[in-house]
Every structure is written in C-alpha cells, then in structure tokens.
Amino acid sequence: xxxxxxxxxxxxxxxxxxxxxxxxxxxxxxxxxxxxxxxxxxxxxxxxxxxxxxxxxxxxxxxxxxxxxxxxxxxxxxxxxxxxxxxxxxxxxxxxxxxxxxxxxxxxxxxxxxxxxxxxxxxxxxxxxxxxxxxxxxxxxxxxxxxxxxxxxxxxxxxxxxxxxxxxxxxxxxxxxxxxxxxxxxxxxxxxxxxxxxxxxxxxxxxxxxxxxxxxxxxxxxxxxxxxxxxxxxxxxxxxxxxxxxxxxxxxxxxxxxxxxxxxxxxxxxxxxxxxxxxxxxxxxxxxxxxxxxxxxxxxxxxxxxxxxxxxxxxxxxxxxxxxxxxxxxxxxxxxxxxxxxxxxxxxxxxxxxxxxxxxxx
Amino acid sequence: xxxxxxxxxxxxxxxxxxxxxxxxxxxxxxxxxxxxxxxxxxxxxxxxxxxxxxxxxxxxxxxxxxxxxxxxxxxxxxxxxxxxxxxxxxxxxxxxxxxxxxxxxxxxxxxxxxxxxxxxxxxxxxxxxxxxxxxxxxxxxxxxxxxxxxxxxxxxxxxxxxxxxxxxxxxxxxxxxxxxxxxxxxxxxxxxxxxxxxxxxxxxxxxxxxxxxxxxxxxxxxxxxxxxxxxxxxx
Numbered sequence: 222x223x224x225x226x227x228x229x230x231x232x233x234x235x236x237x238x239x240x241x242x243x244x245x246x247x248x249x250x251x252x253x254x255x256x257x258x259x260x261x262x263x264x265x266x267x268x269x270x271x272x273x274x275x276x277x278x279x280x281x282x283x284x285x286x287x288x289x290x291x292x293x294x295x296x297x298x299x300x301x302x303x304x305x306x307x308x309x310x311x312x313x314x315x316x317x318x319x320x321x322x323x324x325x326x327x328x329x330x331x332x333x334x335x336x337x338x339x340x341x342x343x344x345x346x347x348x349x350x351x352x353x354x355x356x357x358x359x360x361x362x363x364x365x366x367x368x369x370x371x372x373x374x375x376x377x378x379x380x381x382x383x384x385x386x387x388x389x390x391x392x393x394x395x396x397x398x399x400x401x402x403x404x405x406x407x408x409x410x411x412x413x414x415x416x417x418x419x420x421x422x423x424x425x426x427x428x429x430x431x432x433x434x435x436x437x438x439x440x441x442x443x444x445x446x447x448x449x450x451x452x453x454x455x456x457x458x459x460x461x462x463x464x465x466x467x468x469x470x471x472x473x474x475x476x477x478x479x480x481x482x483x484x485x486x487x488x489x490x491x492x493x494x495x496x497x498x499x500x501x502x503x504x505x506x507x508x509x510x511x512x513x514x515x516x517x518x519x520x521x522x523x524x525x526x527x528x529x530x531x532x533x534x535x536x537x538x539x540x541x542x543x544x545x546x547x548x549x550x551x552x553x554x555x556x557x558x559x560x561x562x563x564x565x566x567x568x569x570x571x572x573x574x575x576x577x578x579x580x581x582x583x
Numbered sequence: 584x585x586x587x588x589x590x591x592x593x594x595x596x597x598x599x600x601x602x603x604x605x606x607x608x609x610x611x612x613x614x615x616x617x618x619x620x621x622x623x624x625x626x627x628x629x630x631x632x633x634x635x636x637x638x639x640x641x642x643x644x645x646x647x648x649x650x651x652x653x654x655x656x657x658x659x660x661x662x663x664x665x666x667x668x669x670x671x672x673x674x675x676x677x678x679x680x681x682x683x684x685x686x687x688x689x690x691x692x693x694x695x696x697x698x699x700x701x702x703x704x705x706x707x708x709x710x711x712x713x714x715x716x717x718x719x720x721x722x723x724x725x726x727x728x729x730x731x732x733x734x735x736x737x738x739x740x741x742x743x744x745x746x747x748x749x750x751x752x753x754x755x756x757x758x759x760x761x762x763x764x765x766x767x768x769x770x771x772x773x774x775x776x777x778x779x780x781x782x783x784x785x786x787x788x789x790x791x792x793x794x795x796x797x798x799x800x801x802x803x804x805x806x807x808x809x810x811x812x813x814x815x816x817x818x
Contacts (some may be wrong), residue, residue, distance in 0.1 A: 382767075437750055438763050447750060449769075463638045463647025473637055482634060489769035519767040531632050534774050543774050544633070547781020554785045558792045561704070565796060568706055 227266040229302050240265075271428055272327050272335040274366060275309035278359045279352045279386045279395050280341025284377040285311050287414035291421040292501040299421045304428055307335075321355045324366055332369045336427065339363065340376040342383060343401055344393035351393040360401060372406045372433055373398065374423065378516060381409035381441075388522035399440065408433055409440040413516035416497050419445045439519070441491065450487035450513050453495040456480070474510060484528035485512030492517040601816045603715050605679050605808060609672050613665050614809055620662040621783060627655035628780050632773075656744060663737050679716040683725040693719050711801045715814055721793065728786040732779065739776040743769070 224232070230240055241262060248257035277285075289296045289312075300306050308323045310316075315323070327335050344351035349358030367373055375398045378384035386395040399407045410423055423442055426434050434442040451457065459465070459479040466473040466483050481488070487495070490513050494505040506513055514527040525532025531542045606614075630651050638645045673681045687693045700720035702708045712718070717725060742761035745754030746769060765771050798805035804815040 438759060439767050443750070449746060452747070458642045461649035461652075462642040462645035463635060463649075463651075464642055464645070465634060465637045467637060478637065486770060489773060491769075515768075515770065518770065521768070521770075524768055524770045531777060532770060532774060534778075543777040543781065547778060547784070551781055551784050551788070554788050558788055562792065562796070564706065565800065569800070 224305065225266055225269055227262075229270075230265075233302065270303075270305040271371075271431075272305045272307045272331050273338055273424065274307060274324060274327060274335060274370075275312075275338045275340065276354070276359075276363060276366060277310060278339065278341035278343050278354075278363065278379070279393070280377070280379050282311060282340070283414040284340045284379075284420070285309075287412075287417045288376075288420045289417075290500065291417035293418055294421055294425065296417070296421065299424060304424055324362075328366065328369050334371055335369075336372050336374065336424075337367050337370040338374040338376055338424075339380045339398050341379045342387070342395050342397050344386070344395045345401075346392070346394040351395075363398070363401065367402045367405055370405055372408065372427070373402060374427075375399065375407055375409045375411075375440075376420065377415055378411045378413045378518075378521070381411040382519040384413055385522055388520075406433055407440055408436065408442060411441065411446075411517040411519075412492060413521075415517070416445075416493055416499060418497050419493055437491075445493040445497075446491040446517070448491065450490045450492055450495045450507070454487055454507060455495065456507060477510075480507060480510075480512040482530060483512050484526060484530055484532075486515030486518070486521070486527070487513040490515040490518050602813045603816075604812055605677075605715055605814045606812045607672075607676055607680065608812065609668070610676065610680055611809055611812055613669050613672070616665055617662065620658045620665070621787065623654055623658040624662065625780055625783060625787075627651045627658070628777070631655060632777050659737075659740055659744070662733075663741070666733055666737065682716050682722050683730050686722065686726055696720075697723060711797075713802050713816060724786075724789070728782070728790075732782060732786065736776065736779045736783070739772055739779065742772055743776060 227240065231237070241258070244262040244265070245255070245258040247261055248255065251257070291299065294303065300312070306312070307327055308320070310320065313320065341352075343349055343358075343360035343363050345360060349360035352359040354362045375381045379386065379395075380398045383391070383395055383397045386393060387397070399409070408423060408427075410420060412419070419442075422445070423434060426442075434444060437443050437446060451460075454460075456477060456479045459477070460481055464473060464476075464478040466478050466480050468474075469483070479485070485507065487507060494513070495507065498505045498508070512527070515521045515524070518524070525534075525542070529542065531544050533542050534546065631648075634648060638647055670684070673684050696712065696719040699708065699712060700718050703711045704720075716722075738758055738761050741754045742758040745752055745756075745758050746762075748754050750756075750759060762769050762772050765775065794805045794809075797803075798807075802817050804813075804817075808814045
C-alpha cells in the first residue's frame with residue numbers, strides 16, 4: 222500500500238532510464254563500484270517509505286498550520302513525496318471508520334517500523350474524558366498507537382511540555398507525551414507552534430537517515446535547539462553595547478534596539494527563530510519589534526510576565542519578583558542590624574557610665 | 584623625657600595580651616579576594632538583571648553590557664577557583680581552616696554554645712565566651728550562608744554561563760544539569776540565581792556588622808585578625 226521511493230519518482234515523471242542513471246551515479250559517488258548500482262536501485266524499488274501517523278490531542282492545530290506553510294522543503298513535497306503520511310485527521314480526506322481503520326492497519330503491517338507524530342497532549346483527569354478521539358479517550362488511542370512505534374515525535378510545546386492547557390491550575394491534568402509514553406524514543410520539537418522548516422527538517426532527517434537526530438538533555442534536536450534566540454539575534458550588538466528599548470514606541474524601539482528590558486525571553490529560549498525565521502524566512506518576533514515570549518520553553522505560561530526581565534516567582538504565593546522579595550528582606554535585615562547596633566550602644570553606654578562615673582547609679 | 588614617661592605608663596597600665604595564630608596567609612588572602620569578587624559580582628549581577636539606561640549613538644562605540652558581563656564572569660571564575668583552592672586549604676591547613684566546611688553537629692556542647700551565643704546577641708548574658716576560631720553561631724552562619732551559598736551560586740551561575748558557551752562546553756557538561764533539575768526552563772535558573780544576590784547581600788550586612796560589633800564588644804580581636812592572622816585576647 223505504501224509507495225516505494227521508486228514509485229514516487231515514477232509518479233513525478235522521472236523515467237526508468239533516468240532512475241537507473243541516478244543509481245549508477247550514486248554508487249560511483251559513494252565509491253562503491255558498478256556492482257552497487259543494482260543494489261541501490263533494488264533498495265529504492267522495494268523499501269517502502271516509513272509510514273507516519275499524525276495524532277491530535279488537546280491542541281489548537283497551530284502545529285499543523287505551521288507545518289503546511291513549510292517552504293524548504295514545501296509541505297506538499299513532504300506529504301506527497303517524502304514521507305508516507307498515512308494518517309492525519311486534519312489533513313486527510315478520509316473520515317469515519319475507514320480512516321480509523323488505517324491506525325490499526327499500519328500498526329499491524331509495520332509493527333515496530335512506523336513513526337507516531339503527536340500534536341497536543343492527553344488530559345488524564347476523569348479517565349481522559351476531556352479529549353475524545355473517535356469516541357474514545359485520546360490517552361487510550363495514544364498509548365495503543367505508540368505501542369508498536371519505532372519513535373515518537375512530540376510536535377509543539379503541548380506535546381513536549383504541556384503548554385497552555387497544562388498551565389496552572391491545569392484542570393484537565395493535560396500531560397506531555399513523554400510522561401505517558403515512557404518506553405519509546407521521543408523527539409521533542411517544542412514551540413507554539415514550532416517553525417515549519419524545523420518540523421519538516423526533523424521528519425526528513427528521520428526518513429532519510431533512518432535514525433533519530435542527536436538530542437540534547439531535554440530531548441530536543443540539537444541542530445535546531447542547540448542555541449538560544451539571544452545567541453544568534455541580529456539585535457545582539459545593541460545588547461552588548463547597552464542600547465535598549467526602554468518603552469514601547471520610544472526612540473530605541475524605532476532604531477531597533479535590544480528588547481531585553483521589555484522582557485524579551487531570547488536569552489532563555491532555545492529555538493531557531495533568529496536563524497531560520499518564519500514564513501519562508503521573512504521575519505521573526507524580535508525583527509517585528511516585539512520580544513520573544515519563550516514559547517518553546519517548558520512552562521513558559523507559568524514563568525511570569527512576557528514583559529518583565531526579572532520575572533515573578535510564583536512559589537511565594539504572591540506576585541513578586543526576586544528584586545522585590547530580596548529588597549524587602551535586605552531592608553528588614555538592615556533595620557534589624559541598625560536596631561541591634563543601637564541597643565548594643567545603649568547597653569554599652571549604661572555599663573560604661575556605671576563603671577566610670579563614681580557615685581553614679583549602678 | 585617623653586619616652587621615659589611612656590615607658591613608665593606602659594609598665595603600670597599595660598595588660599598582658601595573649602595572641603594565637605588563627606588564619607594562615609592563604610585563608611586571609613582568599614578572604615579579601617572573595618570580598619572584592621563578591622562586591623563586583625553583586626554590582627554587575629544586579630546591573631545584568633536591571634541594565635543601566637541606554638547609551639546613545641552607534642552600537643559599535645559602546646560595550647557597556649559587554650563590559651559588565653566580562654567583569655561578572657571574570658570575578659565568578661576567580662571566586663570559583665578561589666573556592667576550590669579554599670577547599671584544598673581546608674585539607675592541608677590548620678584545623679581552623681576546616682571550620683566553615685565541617686560542623687560538629689553531633690556535639691551537644693556545640694549546640695549548647697550556639698544557644699549561649701544567641702543569648703549574647705539577645706542581650707541575655709553579660710559576657711561572651713572566648714573563641715580562637717569562629718564562635719559556634721558564627722560557624723553555623725558561615726556554613727549555611729557562605730559555604731552552601733557559594734556552592735549554590737557557583738552551580739546556578741555556571742549553568743547560566745554554560746548556556747552562552749554552548750551545551751558542548753565544559754560549563755554545559757558540568758553544570759547544564761542544573762537547568763534540567765529546576766524544571767528545564769532557564770528563566771527559572773535566572774530567577775533563582777538572582778535571589779542568591781539578595782541572600783549574599785543579607786549575609787554581607789550581618790557578617791560586617793557582627794565582625795565590627797564583636798571587635799568592640801567581645802573579648803577578642805576580629806577585624807585585625809583577618810588582616811594579620813593573629814587573634815588577640817583582651818583579658
């Protein structure tokens with residue numbers, strides 16, 4: 222059922238002769254000799270493309286919206302030629318029982334050899350009843366579908382960290398995928414949404430090299446999440462020089478100064494926005510004059526205002542940042558020290574007068 | 584003539600001063616280098632979180648935040664290396680050098696004397712006890728505020744520093760786990776590290792006040808001890 226690469230190439234109008242020439246050239250380029258050419262041709266003719274099942278849990282579809290806007294490669298090429306996207310209830314034409322039957326079919330026929338891409342996350346409260354997929358709790362469908370998968374891609378901040386639906390107080394107990402599926406390799410592609418090219422590149426990498434990209438400590442592909450927005454920001458010279466936007470629409474804002482003081486989360490956010498940018502490389506938030514809100518970071522909704530540099534610390538139960546808490550504590554200590562010094566001085570003076578003045582009160 | 588008078592006066596009125604050598608040269612040097620580092624770290628740290636007003640003109644003419652960060656990072660390196668050196672000295676130096684690292688928590692007498700020191704600070708006892716090294720309360724405070732505090736600031740600080748150097752850097756390898764440990768969001772580590780600034784400030788306030796007060800009120804020298812190394816007893 223799943224097309225091989227050869228079939229895709231033929232469908233796109235490439236002749237068998239051109240295909241065989243390509244195989245010979247590839248064998249020669251790799252230094253494998255002429256005997257390898259038929260083997261390459263055979264592999265491309267017979268090896269089916271890895272099927273991808275795209276599930277949707279609690280989400281807003283912004284990941285899908287982003288994905289279909291990919292320019293390099295074009296989303297249509299990814300979907301129609303490169304990967305075998307066998308199930309995606311938002312993009313596919315099929316619906317109902319036949320559509321759901323695909324999940325079972327792929328699970329059986331490609332046991333241990335298909336990829337599950339998850340957009341959104343499962344809510345666990347009330348036995349998962351806050352998100353129903355085809356008449357069943359999404360968490361059940363997710364567990365079932367992932368049981369025989371080769372690897373799982375967590376699309377976006379929802380699947381990776383929990384995002385807005387997991388923000389405090391998280392009434393549905395929305396839970397990121399890696400806390401539900403614990404026995405499979407999971408590639409986190411956070412962002413709200415992730416950058417389109419990052420999404421297609423992660424999929425392309427996995428299909429081309431048949432392995433998962435190198436991940437960082439938190440399970441994100443290093444090639445896109447290895448550096449912070451700040452590290453590659455084109456406004457970085459203004460940061461180092463000490464030139465900041467002090468308030469919206471001031472002189473600094475017009476000159477494109479650094480948005481650090483306006484609470485830009487570029488220094489604490491790992492993503493590729495400042496290099497890859499958005500919408501076919503047109504722009505990204507900072508270039509448009511607004512600070513980064515850190516949407517690809519874990520718990521970014523609960524880490525204080527998007528517009529503060531020193532953000533609120535919620536652990537203290539009150540809306541207060543490190544400077545307010547620390548400043549108050551320091552002031553109290555200062556007052557205590559001063560009072561203690563005063564009492565000490567008084568006590569000492571009393572003691573001294575008691576000794577030094579003859580006939581004085583003692 | 585005058586000299587004779589002074590000699591006579593000294594003969595009549597001078598008390599016999601007893602002195603013990605407490606703080607060896609590396610400890611004293613470390614203390615004052617630390618004082619400088621902490622001052623620089625606190626000021627630059629505050630300015631990193633709350634930057635100075637914007638500089639006018641072309642970006643290439645200034646390096647204000649850059650300089651502030653360089654000072655912060657250089658001081659941090661010196662502070663951290665000094666701390667490692669201090670741990671080494673705790674091993675090879677005299678027993679006073681170990682006081683801020685190891686607490687005699689099993690000694691009931693020690694806890695009792697902490698209580699006595701507390702009473703002294705609350706004006707409940709008239710005379711403090713004599714100590715060659717830190718008094719038990721000071722020892723406890725040094726351990727909690729300084730030793731634990733320094734480890735905390737080094738770990739959180741170098742975790743943040745490692746973000747700039749990159750995950751593959753030595754700092755990323757050695758301290759990158761701190762970011763994951765507090766929930767994976769680096770903004771959280773920034774907030775925690777910034778809280779450390781205020782804890783340090785409170786420590787410095789109490790430390791200096793207690794040192795000056797004890798110098799005047801207690802039965803032994805304080806400030807000059809950290810300069811000369813000798814603890815003088817007044818009675």
